Amino acid sequence: MKTKKSSRTRKPLAEISRTSGDPLTQQIVPAREVILRPAGYPLEVNSVPTNPLLRIRDEKLFSAYAVDQWQGIKVKPADYLFDQLLLPDFAFEVVSVIPTEAHIVADTRIRLVEPPDDTPSKALQIGFEDVIGHEDAKAKCLIIQKYIADPQQFAEWAPRRVLFYGPPGTGKTMLARALAWETQTEFAYIKATSLIGQHVGAGADKVNKLFEDVIRNKPCIVFIDEIDSIGLDRGFQSVRGDVTEVVNSLISQFDLIEDQEGVVVIAATNSQDFLDPALRSRFEEEIYFGLPDYEDRLQILQKYSSSLPMPVDADLESLARRTEGYSGRDLKDRVLKGALHHALSRGLATLDESTFKHVEIIQTSKDKSLYK
Numbered sequence: 001m002k003t004k005k006s007s008r009t010r011k012p013l014a015e016i017s018r019t020s021g022d023p024l025t026q027q028i029v030p031a032r033e034v035i036l037r038p039a040g041y042p043l044e045v046n047s048v049p050t051n052p053l054l055r056i057r058d059e060k061l062f063s064a065y066a067v068d069q070w071q072g073i074k075v076k077p078a079d080y081l082f083d084q085l086l087l088p089d090f091a092f093e094v095v096s097v098i099p100t101e102a103h104i105v106a107d108t109r110i111r112l113v114e115p116p117d118d119t120p121s122k123a124l125q126i127g128f129e130d131v132i133g134h135e136d137a138k139a140k141c142l143i144i145q146k147y148i149a150d151p152q153q154f155a156e157w158a159p160r161r162v163l164f165y166g167p168p169g170t171g172k173t174m175l176a177r178a179l180a181w182e183t184q185t186e187f188a189y190i191k192a193t194s195l196i197g198q199h200v201g202a203g204a205d206k207v208n209k210l211f212e213d214v215i216r217n218k219p220c221i222v223f224i225d226e227i228d229s230i231g232l233d234r235g236f237q238s239v240r241g242d243v244t245e246v247v248n249s250l251i252s253q254f255d256l257i258e259d260q261e262g263v264v265v266i267a268a269t270n271s272q273d274f275l276d277p278a279l280r281s282r283f284e285e286e287i288y289f290g291l292p293d294y295e296d297r298l299q300i301l302q303k304y305s306s307s308l309p310m311p312v313d314a315d316l317e318s319l320a321r322r323t324e325g326y327s328g329r330d331l332k333d334r335v336l337k338g339a340l341h342h343a344l345s346r347g348l349a350t351l352d353e354s355t356f357k358h359v360e361i362i363q364t365s366k367d368k369s370l371y372k
């Protein structure tokens with residue numbers, strides 16, 4: 001039998017005002033709108049993370065479902081409501097309430113927003129040595145690693161904000177993940193587009209909330225991927241909708257973390273020249289990620305072919321010479337994976353020259369000069 005006070009226990013409003021102390025101070029303030037965000041279960045069982053992905057099928061129906069179980073409860077931002085129906089004890093965090101502290105009543109509109117995909121989490125297990133080339137970027141990452149290990153020694157000379165730029169598929173995201181793994185620190189991965197809000201003020205709120213979380217979890221590396229998607233020069237922003245508030249909030253948060261030891265921001269973009277100049281000037285260093293040269297292409301081909309589920313019987317040096325202009329991603333996904341799939345479809349037991357030739361014929365018929 002449940003003994004805890006369940007949020008399911010719905011009380012008639014009149015009863016609430018009767019039973020909760022002084023009736024004069026317990027006026028019912030009906031909430032017009034309550035916004036919730038999935039917060040997960042309070043416990044992990046046997047280290048198994050339990051985070052179901054929730055998606056709303058019908059907003060009106062969800063609102064009715066939520067009102068049905070939480071009607072009569074007084075809520076304010078940062079409170080938690082526990083589901084007792086479909087997902088017993090799954091928590092929802094109250095993001096906002098209109099007015100700020102109010103009771104859920106029959107006609108309260110309850111909405112669900114997505115959980116931040118920026119929750120700091122341990123990164124995948126990729127080390128610096130897995131990233132081929134990019135020695136300058138790795139040197140900077142080693143400095144950041146030292147800084148995270150002992151933030152005080154750097155004082156005002158700490159590495160703070162770095163911009164990785166260069167063509168797609170050259171290892172920018174991969175190196176940021178490697179840094180997080182090597183430093184064993186919290187890593188907040190944010191796709192810049194996820195910071196765009198649906199209404200005025202929501203984008204700025206998301207940025208502020210993100211940095212609050214980051215500061216709470218410091219030391220922490222924040223990686224803002226595809227920052228050009230929001231940080232475009234103001235001249236271009238009309239093309240993408242108004243993201244000025246997001247850019248302004250980012251700029252002010254970038255300045256605020258100046259006082260926070262152990263917080264480092266890395267951002268990545270394919271087109272640094274179009275970035276908002278005020279945003280761009282906040283980066284202390286811009287590090288270029290170029291396409292791999294012959295040596296690096298060879299190493300990338302060797303690295304990934306060793307983990308293919310089929311032996312390779314082809315001249316990788318020759319293949320590296322023939323793939324000028326290909327990124328690391330192209331080499332892995334287009335060349336090696338393409339050859340593997342071709343071999344599988346033909347029932348071959350090895351990846352021989354013919355499988356790579358087949359992929360090359362397809363590649364040359366596409367625009368190989370795309371990244372040049």
Ligand SMILES: Nc1ncnc2c1ncn2[C@@H]1O[C@H](COP(=O)(O)OP(=O)(O)OP(=O)(O)O)[C@@H](O)[C@H]1O
Pocket residue numbers: 130131132133134166167168169170171172173174175268269270289300327328329330332
């Ligand atoms: N230098 C490299 N060394 C090893 N693997 C690489 C390298 N560059 C790319 N790869 C492979 O390609 C994948 C994609 O690279 P990544 O996502 O880091 O590129 P990116 O520069 O962030 O691209 P984008 O600008 O499109 O976001 C990596 O996960 C890795 O498998």
Ligand SMILES: [Mg+2]
Pocket residue numbers: 172173174225268
């Ligand atoms: Mg990337």
